Amino acid sequence: MTTSHLSRLYRTSWGLFTDLYQLTMGYGYWKNGMAERNAVFHLFYRKNPFGHPYALAAGLDLVIDLIRNFRFSVDDIQYLGALRAADGKPLFNESFLNYLQRMEFNCTISAVPEGTVVFPHQPLLRVEGPLIQAQLLETALLNIINFSTLITTKSARIYQAAQGESVLEFGLRRAQGIDGGLTATRAAYIGGCTGTSNVLAGRLFGIPVKGTHAHSWVMCFDEEIEAFAAYAEAMPNNCIFLVDTYDTEEGVKNAIRIGRGLREKGHDLLGIRLDSGDLAELSKIARTLLDEAGFTQTAIVASNDLDEYRIKSLKEQGAKISVWGVGTRLATAYDQAALGGVYKLAAIADEAGLWEYRVKLSEQAIKISNPGLLQVRRYSDPDGHPMGDQIYNLEFGNPPAEVINFGDDQKVSFEQAAGEEDLLLPVFQDGKLVYQSPDLHAIREHCLAQQARFAGLLDSPEYTNGLEPQLSVLKKGLVEEAMI
């Protein structure tokens, strides 16, 4: 069962969800008789986001949903037919548009499952199929994988900073667009958030939704205590009072007063929330007041521009906060609002169907793309700890257990490895879906397990990641050839 929302939420066909140059290139391939030549592209990023030692792949389920709806409607084709070039003549001719409309997706795609730890240069997706199809998918794949991977990684950082305490995602009001909010909520849940305020995401994805009241509730009454009493009357089983509308300490005392009444009726004061001021200091005062009044189980929820840095700092100051409400800085990945994932051609079949390998040159060696039909193998030691990753070319057969490490260009051997796994799994085979997405809760569990498995990298971020030596030789040869 798919947990994604595109086809449930959107009424569009997805062929036009692309950059125009994918279509003009598509037209060029078609006119040159190259449209159906087999090609291989990889989607990867070059630098871990936020200075984290790794990223967490996400977005695959949305990709699957999009690809299953990747076609051009009659309206789409009409729109394309009406586009004009600079000289006023149609950009595309009619038989190309007919070709597009009849096109049936038949690529073969492999991908790293959502929630898996990945490293720079490793393909998160490999697309093999007719050149035109693989090209047309580029923009959509990048849009989805870049954003979901970014937010899942950000969420993991916040989850790690919270050290096992609950993190709630509250970012919808400042998320980048409607779907920005929905996709961010989904990705944040995978990374470690325990719930969200986003009700539509709750309905679409089955994510637990949380919420009680805002300042406006308190402001609708003459006195704060009156507001708390009215809320307790209406929802006695959902009382987390926001205590900082006027005076925080007074607010906590009012919450306690109402909490006593709740207990008399068999309920309890579940929590109080702090949304401004010195959260470390105020949380200590609140904890003391609550404990002295016998509300030792009452949670202290904090919000207000939180992120992993602020949470870490509050913890160092001894803040007594048990639930972290994180909004803008999570849902927009505020300190790095985009992942720079790219999608590069790595091989194209010649007219006889044999692979010609390709690299994209760059003045910076690390930006040169990798040729081949790539897979990533992860080696582990006898205790199951990851030792390092190897990018290898499937066309060369089963790889030797060694790599040329990207970081220092040194050869590293995994001969002592006790286990190995290939990260990319088959998703589409000749256009047919062959992958069963886990449900979103299982994806989240997998992501938490991955974080635990790579916890050592948080203190000591060195990790071996490189090309299998024969692939490294192939790449060097292609670079030299292209530079002549």
Place this chain on the structure above:
Amino acid sequence: MTTSHLSRLYRTSWGLFTDLYQLTMGYGYWKNGMAERNAVFHLFYRKNPFGHPYALAAGLDLVIDLIRNFRFSVDDIQYLGALRAADGKPLFNESFLNYLQRMEFNCTISAVPEGTVVFPHQPLLRVEGPLIQAQLLETALLNIINFSTLITTKSARIYQAAQGESVLEFGLRRAQGIDGGLTATRAAYIGGCTGTSNVLAGRLFGIPVKGTHAHSWVMCFDEEIEAFAAYAEAMPNNCIFLVDTYDTEEGVKNAIRIGRGLREKGHDLLGIRLDSGDLAELSKIARTLLDEAGFTQTAIVASNDLDEYRIKSLKEQGAKISVWGVGTRLATAYDQAALGGVYKLAAIADEAGLWEYRVKLSEQAIKISNPGLLQVRRYSDPDGHPMGDQIYNLEFGNPPAEVINFGDDQKVSFEQAAGEEDLLLPVFQDGKLVYQSPDLHAIREHCLAQQARFAGLLDSPEYTNGLEPQLSVLKKGLVEEAMI
């Protein structure tokens, strides 16, 4: 005619596009018999984004579309009915859910038209209506207005840096989600971009779409010149060659060679594109090569992590660039990925229907919200130049032409003003749409005219913006009262 895309693109009802606490508060209002009391909320921000001297309001058309589809479907109600509180009992009771499902939107909303210059604390939207409805709308209004206003302002900054040269928006691949990309493209067009690579946005909004080819096109051929020739053969009327796949100078020369052939066939070399390296230096080399070969009209398009800072710097270095392709940093507002707009209660009717004014306190005086039913009046001098803005309370009648300026708390008089206009226009009256949105091109023209009108602020950013004196007195009184 509406230019927005929500109802064309999405198949959802929008009642659940909210934070859960809006619904739990709504339940509380309903249980306390307050749900239908009249209330007034304002949406405003407190600080201009990017250090710009103003922001450009945007998103209203999307808001209109959302509100017209703001209801709860049977599925939505079932979902809410299945939500459980901490004690396992339903969060909402059945008669409240029936009430929600029958609820008919009948708020009165005024708003600043899209593309208009606005300043901190000024309401971009005023919502007056039943407390529960105005509360439920909060999240959606903030989500839409925050993001669109942010991107339109960012786009204006880039448009201003380009000093009349063309700016194309290329951000879809790294935008925050699918709709993040669509909404960003729409907002970027309003702010000044002349076109986009985003084809779906082109179809939905009628924005001009642009694009030719990427590196992958060149990499599909054995030689770059072969790639250019094949492209010219396929699309002779759309030739802008990306020249930096291998060696940029060589690439320009290859483009010129193919350009000569194009001319022989009655076409022309429209442009070349640079996407890496030292853009200032490479553009000068390219310009010289093109000019010497007689291609003086051939455009030089540049892309690669551009924004207003980079464009300004490249211009200072004498770069010969005539079209700017701007992606990630525009579509995600990379250096400030969110606008911190808020939505605050400003008045609520008592049981007799009389307004009780409200302020939200804060330790920082500038964060205290403004009470009343607010309108913004902009005064201009006899030459039509803006002199300053006044926030006034409609309940006090026509305001005197003076304000207490936020910046320095000094009284400023607009007695010399020759003109005045009220910025917020009626949009919904008792739930009925009374506003005719201009089409997107007209919105863009308005936005460019507004930027021209406020061009003086770019050099000298001081601008009077404050409360009408009687409103200022009202606010002070409410703050003192609340602090007792």
